[in-house]
Amino acid sequence: xxxxxxxxSGIFGVEPDIASLLLRYMNWNKERxxxxxxxxxxxxxxxxxxxxxxxxxxxxxxxIGPRRSSRLGISKPSKSKASERSPxxxxxxxxxxxxxxxxxxxxxxxxxxxxxxxxxxxYVSSKVRTEAESWITCMAEGCALVAPDSFVRTAxxxxxxxxxxxxxxxxxxxxxxxxxxxYCPYPSCSYTVSCPAAASKSALxxxxxxxxxxxxxxxxFCFGCAIETDHRPVICAVAKMWLxxxxxxxxxxxxxxxxTKECSKCQSTIEKNGGCNHMTCxxxxxxxxxxxxxxxxxxxxxxxxxxxxxxxxxxxxxxxQSKSRASLERYLHYYNRWANHEQSAxxxxxxxxxxxxxxxxxxxxxxxxxxEVQFMRKAVxxxxxxxxxxxxxxxxxxxxxxGNEKExxxxxxRDLERAVEELSELIxxxxxxxxxxxxxxxxxxKTVYVQKRNEIMLEDTARGFLExxxxxxxxxxxxxxx
Amino acid sequence: MAVSxxxxxxxxxxxxxxxxxxxxxxxxxxxxxxxxxxxxVLGDTIYSGELFALKFRFDGQYPIQPPAVQFVVDEKYQxxxxxxxxxxxxxxxxxxxxxWSPVLSVIAVCVTIxxxxxxxxxxxxxxxxxxxxxxxxxxxxxxxxxxHDDTV
Numbered sequence: 100x101x102x103x104x105x106x107x108s109g110i111f112g113v114e115p116d117i118a119s120l121l122l123r124y125m126n127w128n129k130e131r132x133x134x135x136x137x138x139x140x141x142x143x144x145x146x147x148x149x150x151x152x153x154x155x156x157x158x159x160x161x162x163i164g165p166r167r168s169s170r171l172g173i174s175k176p177s178k179s180k181a182s183e184r185s186p187x188x189x190x191x192x193x194x195x196x197x198x199x200x201x202x203x204x205x206x207x208x209x210x211x212x213x214x215x216x217x218x219x220x221x222y223v224s225s226k227v228r229t230e231a232e233s234w235i236t237c238m239a240e241g242c243a244l245v246a247p248d249s250f251v252r253t254a255x256x257x258x259x260x261x262x263x264x265x266x267x268x269x270x271x272x273x274x275x276x277x278x279x280x281x282y283c284p285y286p287s288c289s290y291t292v293s294c295p296a297a298a299s300k301s302a303l304x305x306x307x308x309x310x311x312x313x314x315x316x317x318x319x320f321c322f323g324c325a326i327e328t329d330h331r332p333v334i335c336a337v338a339k340m341w342l343x344x345x346x347x348x349x350x351x352x353x354x355x356x357x358x359t360k361e362c363s364k365c366q367s368t369i370e371k372n373g374g375c376n377h378m379t380c381x382x383x384x385x386x387x388x389x390x391x392x393x394x395x396x397x398x399x400x401x402x403x404x405x406x407x408x409x410x411x412x413x414x415x416x417x418x419x420q421s422k423s424r425a426s427l428e429r430y431l432h433y434y435n436r437w438a439n440h441e442q443s444a445x446x447x448x449x450x451x452x453x454x455x456x457x458x459x460x461x462x463x464x465x466x467x468x469x470x471e472v473q474f475m476r477k478a479v480x481x482x483x484x485x486x487x488x489x490x491x492x493x494x495x496x497x498x499x500x501x502g503n504e505k506e507x508x509x510x511x512x513r514d515l516e517r518a519v520e521e522l523s524e525l526i527x528x529x530x531x532x533x534x535x536x537x538x539x540x541x542x543x544x545k546t547v548y549v550q551k552r553n554e555i556m557l558e559d560t561a562r563g564f565l566e567x568x569x570x571x572x573x574x575x576x577x578x579x580x581x
Numbered sequence: 582m583a584v585s586x587x588x589x590x591x592x593x594x595x596x597x598x599x600x601x602x603x604x605x606x607x608x609x610x611x612x613x614x615x616x617x618x619x620x621x622v623l624g625d626t627i628y629s630g631e632l633f634a635l636k637f638r639f640d641g642q643y644p645i646q647p648p649a650v651q652f653v654v655d656e657k658y659q660x661x662x663x664x665x666x667x668x669x670x671x672x673x674x675x676x677x678x679x680x681w682s683p684v685l686s687v688i689a690v691c692v693t694i695x696x697x698x699x700x701x702x703x704x705x706x707x708x709x710x711x712x713x714x715x716x717x718x719x720x721x722x723x724x725x726x727x728x729h730d731d732t733v
Binding site: 214238 | 682
């Protein structure tokens with residue numbers, strides 16, 4: 100950030116403060132700024148709130164404020180920045196904001212709107228603290244001039260805390276403008292992560308930029324989207340789509356599936372909560388039979404029993420019905436598995452506590468040292484990690500187009516799943532002093548195997564993205580069909 | 582003395598000395614928390630003959646932060662029917678939000694709102710009036726207005 104400021108400051112021959120404002124105005128896009136500035140330096144400076152627009156009307160104080168006769172002309176901005184002016188002698192200065200004539204220290208931006216120092220301080224501090232704003236415009240009505248850093252600092256006086264907050268806001272703005280930088284989303288973590296590979300949107304169609312911030316190994320998040328965990332192997336667009344679908348559908352879908360049918364004419368979902376089989380759709384007034392889903396008109400007088408199962412109309416109606424049910428069924432298949440792994444991950448804290456206990460027991464029951472029983476912990480680590488992977492593979496499989504590639508994908512998934520389940524079983528098995536050594540061997544072996552399967556799963560999927568091997572059964576951002 | 586009190590005191594003195602602009606009268610200013618004004622739109626406008634009341638509420642942050650301003654809605658007064666005024670009296674105006682400037686004053690706000698009404702051609706409520714009024718906070722400053730239209 101400092102480098103950019105110095106660079107611009109050097110090229111344009113302006114003070115670093117001004118360069119910073121110009122860059123902030125242009126959202127830190129240096130190339131665009133240079134281009135625009137070379138084109139019309141004055142227009143850019145005006146728009147960025149650095150110099151007042153030409154022929155600006157006389158600085159208008161508020162209507163009830165005292166009109167100042169002295170013209171505080173438009174002098175060179177770089178010189179008048181933050182310069183403290185004293186009011187002309189003979190006329191005591193009355194700040195138009197607080198109406199205090201004892202305040203003799205005044206400040207003004209290049210526009211010359213003069214206010215007392217205390218008001219500026221309160222204003223800047225309120226902007227920074229309550230509005231989290233680093234783009235602080237002049238207090239005068241309709242004045243677009245922006246306070247440069249040095250002015251902010253002067254206005255804040257010795258309020259170091261607010262000054263620090265202001266600087267943080269500027270840095271935050273910078274980071275948010277840089278596509279290759281991101282703040283760590285973990286609470287109260289102030290680290291920034293740089294990931295140039297994921298800086299462009301198109302890159303997200305082929306990679307899953309899972310990053311770990313420097314503050315803690317646990318701060319793992321995706322650089323490409325807002326999901327705050329590792330969602331490998333599935334790419335951001337698909338993961339997002341899946342989560343959205345789950346939020347919208349899952350709970351309701353379960354209920355709908357077991358309690359309702361759709362009107363065969365308008366497809367409204369209908370719950371039958373009593374009464375006979377003669378249904379009248381509330382929406383389209385279509386009359387049909389709840390049992391066979393065919394039109395009621397064909398039922399004649401067989402009021403309470405339906406024997407018309409094979410009629411063409413009712414077969415068609417049931418077909419449509421089963422199609423929509425099948426898609427629901429399919430979704431629930433993937434969702435339940437996804438949710439299952441999600442649930443396991445949530446229980447992992449408990450599992451860790453249980454494992455810890457087990458490790459202690461194991462020490463008592465055998466001659467193993469604390470270090471030697473660490474294999475249990477490692478096994479749990481690995482199983483938690485793999486369940487994370489498995490979870491997301493279900494969201495991916497849901498959207499994958501049927502075919503060989505999907506079958507291979509699901510083979511990998513199945514192998515990993517089986518291995519993880521076996522490992523979990525071993526972890527949970529009771530401790531028998533006789534077999535501890537063999538259990539230790541088994542768990543260690545299984546952990547290594549599971550780890551390998553997980554790597555295969557992740558690597559193969561990632562390679563598939565790079566090779567463009569995966570095809571989706573829906574439109575996915577970045578995979579537009581040509 | 583707090584800045585807000587001193588500033589309001591001064592504004593009040595100014596009002597008593599110079600009077601208020603035409604169409605605007607001070608109803609009450611018994612303390613430095615709540616002031617009431619009546620506003621009339623003069624001339625040939627769709628609001629001619631109607632009288633509205635504006636309520637100003639100040640906190641210690643005034644004038645650095647804007648006051649909370651709304652139309653009074655009670656047995657005596659109604660909120661004007663205007664595309665930027667909700668039926669509960671809340672006003673969607675940028676100068677009461679992000680375009681507030683500390684040099685603006687109570688009278689300046691009254692005048693702005695008066696002219697906002699004067700330039701209106703068609704009496705209608707904001708499109709989302711019902712939804713907004715149902716969930717609106719008591720204090721209009723707690724609402725994050727989106728100022729989408731500055732033609733009226």
